[in-house]
Amino acid sequence: MLAVRNLEVVYNDVILVLRGVSVDVEEGKIVALLGANGAGKTTLLRAISGLLDVHDGEVTKGSVTLDGEPIHRRNPAKIVTLGIKQVLEGRRIFAELNVEENLRTGAHTNTKQLRSNLDRVYDLFPLLRERQKGTAGYLSGGEQQMLAMGRALMSNPRYLLLDEPSLGLAPLLVQQIRDLIVEINKQGTTVLLVEQNATMALSIAEHGYVMETGKIVMDKPAKELLDDSDIREFYLGLGAEGAAKSFRDVKHYKRRKRWLS
Amino acid sequence: MAELLQSISGGLGQGSIYALLALGFVIIYKATRVISFAQPALMLAGAVLVSYLVGAVGFYAAVVLGVVGAALLGLGIERTVVRPMVGKPVFVVAIITLGIDIALRVVVNGFIGNDVRQVGDPWGFARISVLGVAVQERHIATFVTTALVITVLFAFFKYSRLGLAMRAAAFDQETALAQGMSVGTVFALSWAIAGGLAAVAGTFVATGAGLDQQLWIIALKALPAIILGGLDSLGGAVVGGLTIGVVESLVATYQSDFAPWLGQNFAVVSPYVVMMLVLLVKPYGLFGTREVERV
Ligand SMILES: Nc1ncnc2c1ncn2[C@@H]1O[C@H](COP(=O)(O)OP(=O)(O)O)[C@@H](O)[C@H]1O
Ligand SMILES: [Mg+2]
Numbered sequence: 001m002l003a004v005r006n007l008e009v010v011y012n013d014v015i016l017v018l019r020g021v022s023v024d025v026e027e028g029k030i031v032a033l034l035g036a037n038g039a040g041k042t043t044l045l046r047a048i049s050g051l052l053d054v055h056d057g058e059v060t061k062g063s064v065t066l067d068g069e070p071i072h073r074r075n076p077a078k079i080v081t082l083g084i085k086q087v088l089e090g091r092r093i094f095a096e097l098n099v100e101e102n103l104r105t106g107a108h109t110n111t112k113q114l115r116s117n118l119d120r121v122y123d124l125f126p127l128l129r130e131r132q133k134g135t136a137g138y139l140s141g142g143e144q145q146m147l148a149m150g151r152a153l154m155s156n157p158r159y160l161l162l163d164e165p166s167l168g169l170a171p172l173l174v175q176q177i178r179d180l181i182v183e184i185n186k187q188g189t190t191v192l193l194v195e196q197n198a199t200m201a202l203s204i205a206e207h208g209y210v211m212e213t214g215k216i217v218m219d220k221p222a223k224e225l226l227d228d229s230d231i232r233e234f235y236l237g238l239g240a241e242g243a244a245k246s247f248r249d250v251k252h253y254k255r256r257k258r259w260l261s
Numbered sequence: 262m263a264e265l266l267q268s269i270s271g272g273l274g275q276g277s278i279y280a281l282l283a284l285g286f287v288i289i290y291k292a293t294r295v296i297s298f299a300q301p302a303l304m305l306a307g308a309v310l311v312s313y314l315v316g317a318v319g320f321y322a323a324v325v326l327g328v329v330g331a332a333l334l335g336l337g338i339e340r341t342v343v344r345p346m347v348g349k350p351v352f353v354v355a356i357i358t359l360g361i362d363i364a365l366r367v368v369v370n371g372f373i374g375n376d377v378r379q380v381g382d383p384w385g386f387a388r389i390s391v392l393g394v395a396v397q398e399r400h401i402a403t404f405v406t407t408a409l410v411i412t413v414l415f416a417f418f419k420y421s422r423l424g425l426a427m428r429a430a431a432f433d434q435e436t437a438l439a440q441g442m443s444v445g446t447v448f449a450l451s452w453a454i455a456g457g458l459a460a461v462a463g464t465f466v467a468t469g470a471g472l473d474q475q476l477w478i479i480a481l482k483a484l485p486a487i488i489l490g491g492l493d494s495l496g497g498a499v500v501g502g503l504t505i506g507v508v509e510s511l512v513a514t515y516q517s518d519f520a521p522w523l524g525q526n527f528a529v530v531s532p533y534v535v536m537m538l539v540l541l542v543k544p545y546g547l548f549g550t551r552e553v554e555r556v
């Protein structure tokens with residue numbers, strides 16, 4: 001199990017961004033982490049994958065443990081070899097490399113099983129097989145997201161951290177990515193799914209967390225979150241009557257939530 | 262005609278040297294975004310090392326050991342002096358590498374003394390006839406070795422795990438880290454490769470006449486080669502180096518006939534003239550990327 005406990009993260013020694021966050025990701029599950037822009041979702045993923053350092057960020061309190069072992073002082077390479085892989089927000093494919101080279105970079109820590117992992121990824125994303133010698137920079141947004149996910153899978157990780165995979169994709173592609181996440185999970189990879197698209201994330205997750213200004217404000221089974229009126233209001237854009245709410249109501253929600261927590 | 266071919270072959274030999282030095286510079290720049298002026302010292306150190314080893318182990322083994330030695334030297338410089346400067350302004354780090362170059366050359370000069378040292382190469386100034394043109398063997402050896410080294414280097418970047426990591430990290434460090442790559446290893450490796458390439462270059466410059474304390478000046482001509490090819494293009498470094506070598510040689514051969522009014526020794530500045538002409542037309546070099554900063 002991947003467990004985050006009372007985590008506090010500070011950027012540049014002064015900017016406190018996570019204020020005591022606790023999250024459990026049980027093996028085999030899909031866990032959703034929701035929250036508005038700037039809530040601290042990406043920061044939490046960085047704290048797990050060891051990438052805070054790059055951003056001059058630091059864990060100042062709390063812990064991240066994998067099966068009970070603390071990992072929040074480990075470097076990113078070590079964390080990858082322990083089986084945790086993050087797919088960065090915005091896909092971040094190596095645009096100058098071709099598709100297969102991109103996938104090979106993902107196998108950096110696990111070259112022994114390169115062939116079998118490559119086959120697995122190509123089976124998951126047949127499109128990538130067709131384009132294997134093509135320059136990655138010329139892929140469409142959806143294809144790039146698939147490449148980013150495929151690249152992460154090349155080391156056969158136990159835990160996959162996905163940062164807003166549906167960002168900027170057309171609804172049909174979002175569906176496709178969603179189905180792929182389910183398939184990846186079925187094949188045995190635990191998924192922590194960060195999304196602003198709550199409908200998509202909650203439709204496949206078993207458990208969900210809602211984050212707001214560096215704190216977890218809700219922690220419930222996904223089904224309950226889907227039924228929660230606040231969530232419906234704010235994240236699904238649906239009021240009690242099922243109609244879209246105005247921005248003023250949304251702001252009201254945020255004020256109220258902050259006061260509650 | 263024979264004169265022309267002779268001039269070109271000499272130019273390709275000399276240009277190979279510039280290409281090797283330019284490649285080292287570009288590799289460091291791509292991997293670490295550091296503009297390194299330490300290449301001349303690494304070149305000198307490599308050649309001196311070969312000159313000391315050749316008596317004991319013979320020329321070819323000495324070259325291999327010289328390459329390894331200069332690679333370790335480059336790696337050491339990166340770890341001890343350059344790495345702590347990560348995040349400092351590009352200009353500051355560039356000046357520091359200039360300091361490294363000067364300091365290192367002072368040390369190496371101590372091993373050269375006032376004499377000319379020989380690298381004990383098997384070629385000397387011997388010539389062989391190629392298609393009726395007398396060509397210096399050492400120029401052929403330089404060109405062939407360079408072609409071989411470059412082939413191996415490009416294969417390394419294309420097929421090997423570490424080579425791929427270097428390309429990935431050069432493009433996006435955070436994403437490379439997220440794949441489990443060590444960016445520190447990439448930094449160190451880039452300096453080691455640059456050191457090794459400089460040692461090969463230095464050794465071949467010293468074939469024939471040998472080496473003295475002034476050998477490093479040759480390395481300055483790698484700069485116009487780099488600017489010509491584009492700061493961040495490996496292929497550009499090769500093309501730039503060979504072009505500069507050939508232009509310089511042609512000017513040396515023909516300028517006194519066609520443009521005597523340019524004075525003697527115009528060949529020495531011709532690389533810089535070519536560089537400026539290219540920059541007027543293509544400000545990022547022939548193969549450079551647009552967003553690369555200019556020095
Ligand atoms: N490198 C950084 N330096 C300083 N502040 C940062 C940095 N990265 C993110 N932040 C701040 O931390 C907060 C959370 O950001 P982030 O984790 O990216 O949120 P989310 O992914 O939920 O949109 C934001 O207020 C953001 O401005
Ligand atoms: Mg984010």
